[in-house]
Every structure is written in C-alpha cells, then in structure tokens.
Amino acid sequence: MGTAGQPRASTVEVFLAFLKLGLTSFGGPVAHFGYFCTKFVERRKWLLAA
8 A cells, every 4th residue: 555545556557657748748857847746746646745
C-alpha cells in the first residue's frame, strides 16, 4: 500500500504516465514540472506535496 491507503502504482503504470506526458507536453523541462505536479501529486496522489 502507498501512503494514505492508496495502492502502489505498477512500474508499467508509471512508465505509461511519463510517456504520455512526455509525448503531449510542450514548453521544455520547466513546463513539465507543472504538468508532473498536477498529474502525479494532485490527481494520482503518488507523491506527497511538501
């Protein structure tokens, strides 16, 4: 189990999430941080926001 009762993401699920964001995001590395934060922290709750 992940934090806060969330199930852990599989390696394939993490890979596909990064692949999808990498293929559809524009603006370079700085823009990706915002997309990653929204997708992984706020929506999927994979990471804890500091």
